Amino acid sequence: QKEVEQDPGPLSVPEGAIVSLNCTYSNSAFQYFMWYRQYSRKGPELLMYTYSSGNKEDGRFTAQVDKSSKYISLFIRDSQPSDSATYLCAIKNTGFQKLVFGTGTRLLVSP
């Protein structure tokens, strides 16, 4: 079993839709949760960073962590064609710099 599971997609939505991206993880020791966006042939760009359970909002993006279910989500409101990219969830233990990544979900937002 992989430490982090993520549906690879692709997920196709029309412009303006609300997008929900999700990951599950297996190790309850993980404390830090991140979402990265990666455009084709580019490095991952940090979108959201949360610690422990709860919600965090930044503009059109909301990250949600449910540690009891080992489930993390990223919501994108009013999705735009420029949001078309691969979204990677990543988790980390306290005391370690090693990030464990999901496989990434490819998102396509059509005009």
Added chain:
Amino acid sequence: KAGVTQTPRYLIKTRGQQVTLSCSPISGHRSVSWYQQTPGQGLQFLFEYFSETQRNKGNFPGRFSGRQFSNSRSEMNVSTLELGDSALYLCASSRGDSQETQYFGPGTRLLVL
């Protein structure tokens, strides 16, 4: 503030050769981590350097090695290249505190023929 820079951006090598990749972290960041990204395995952690010392290591063979200099710049070396080493190699930097997240560079795309 300048971001993470990696050189070269693209490389083509043949099997059996060795390669050295370079990473300059964000100013003030002392931790540099290296990751390999392939379509089949996704993003996998190679190792992390902090203050010139390897602090964490992933599950890669000894052909993969690295080092960090006193100015926090880091290099990664792969010896005796194999076809399966073709990948995007990403460098990420952070201040090094365990609560800090990492910021990635654009990557070096390595093709082994």
